[in-house]
Amino acid sequence: METEEASLARRAADAVSPPPRLVDWSLLAVVVLEVVTGFVSFTVGSPSGWPLFWLHRILGLTFVALLGFKLARVRHRLTRPSEWRASTAVSVLTLLATLGALATGIAWVFGLDVRLAYWTLLSVHVGFGLVLVPLLAWHLRSRFRLPRRRDFEGRRTTLRYAGLLLGGAVAYRSQELTNRVLDTPGRDRRFTGSQPREGSGNGSFPVTSWVADDPDPVDRSAWTLTVAGEVETPLEYGYDALDPERSEAVSTADKEALLDCTSGWYTVQRWRGVRVGDLLDAAGVRGDARFVRFVSVTGYRWSLPVDEARDALLATHVGEERLSHGHGAPIRLVAPGRRGFQWVKWVERVEVRRRNDPAQWLVTLVSGFE
Template sequence: MARRAIDVLQTALAAVRPPPRLVDWSIFVLVCFEAISGLVSFTVGSVAWWPLFWAHRIAGLALLVFVGFKLVRVRHRLTNSDQWRPSTLLSGLTVLAVFGALATGIVWVFGLDIRLSRWTLLSVHVGFGLVLVPLMLWHLTTRFRLPRSHDFDRRRTVLQYTALLIGATLVYRGQEFATQLLDGPGSDRRFTGSQPREGAGNESFPVTSWVADDPDPVELSDWTLSVRGAVETPLELQYHDLSPTTTQQALLDCTSGWYTVQQWRGLRVGDVLEAAGVDEKSRFVRFVSVTGYRWSLPIDEARDAVLATHVGGERLTHGHGAPLRLVAPGRRGFQWVKWVDRVDVRYRDDPAQWLVTLISGFD
């Protein structure tokens, strides 16, 4: 009976397995899609983007199947030392990166919150993904083979890829349904994959920094908030000049894999801009940290943002961005600039902010 089941499974897999070169190029395309969609997913936090996150997870499961096809085909090269070549080590490293990315992603989806030192599994997953892309490109240069015309049987190929994608979708949705039904770990994740952090105030959610931003505590006596750029009246505000005027409940979704809903109290950015007198032709507002880290919002969105001095009824601690932290609902955590000391009203966006997010904090 067991043997028969294995034979049936092998027959089914053979029916959906594309030709070898299509398998190789499918792996390449899926890795590229996973890298791009993963990076884009870090920049979006509104529910309207849920299809991107679904596609990322479904493509990951499809990638697992294609890697399985590949390993079955080349397993003798990896297990037989007589066939090892200089490129075999590269192949092995690529396989480890693939399975590292897939394994950490799958475990995270099941809601297991395992930490490796200061890193969540989601952060480790991202690390494997970033390493995998150059390894895959390097590996491709050693075995570059374009697909040939006879690799394609249009009807068969369409059916094979349709079956694989439908199967991956059913597995993913089945896992989601089972997790929700059993109320297991991960049932309270957001569509982004982030897990909740309950409570109110500074101690209820982690202190995290994007890449290397980790300044010394800000001396309030030396700190000022500058509002400048396309304004009629540039402002220089001391901390004692700040009078929190608004309270807003907002969800902070951190790219390290957690989210929290807090009451944020501070200055409505629109009120600050009104006090400075904004040029009607301005289009963006840039928020700059004491570290040089910065992020820009379209001016209409920025008006409804908050420069927070308090969270959950408590004055912000240094780790959470004191004296001022940008609260930008619908944006991911790395866009909520900490330790804000400057607001620039601008006519144009600031594409260089992407580079600054990577190098800010490095001496």
């Protein structure tokens, strides 16, 4: 028999909860939006992109409320084994993935920095989010019920959703304030969510590789950098011609730049090498060129618009040290304002092109596999 307190709690939940079918589909919509905004945020390194990250976090906190409405409605199915069906296993897996995504995300924003094997908590959070999409779709399929027209009618439904989003925004701002007041490690996170790595040189920040990129160390004496494509004079340089400590063939440059890795950390370092603009000028860029593609020894590649590429650096040193193999030696791209996976390591070709390279997105997933 329901107690008076439980009855009051249920009526309060019913008063603020959207219609049940709308809650179910809203959960799927929020998860899809979270995956989309999370994926797009991987490509955003400039502070002007902060609204995308805010949206991702507010939607995540809104998801918590929607999940609460859902669990309040179906808790008896989970707590009574006699009512379990085959679809209940999918429901339980979906709930576990949801709790995993929420727990790792919340722990990360408060600055908890632990690694699970190769992965940071932020990487694990991303993994849970990716798993959630098929699980939630499968769960809805097993209990497929389209929303009815009356579920959308009335000002009350609009106000409920507005309140949920507003509550998510307030909760997020409260979290930021809590981090500052309690002086937690999460206070120093960048707007992307990345945590700082202090120091100078190779040992001051982690060695990470995108997907399967993990080549053997490159022999500097046999390595060459080729500049080709839409240029008047294709060029080829050995390592000694680009080494700031030895070269007189090209002028060297220093640049302080922030590297923000999608695995959840950032570092500010002074990089030294050769300006891409100097290489392009030496080769003579043709008038119809629009993009510059940087290609790794693994086949990995990324392209930048010509004007942006001119201000980029091909670095041989970080701090006062030669780049280590793990950080991209002999030479890596330094592209301020871009995320870490776009700073191509182990560069061996610079290709000037008339068109962008949409296939680079696929290559990021398959490069390094043999």
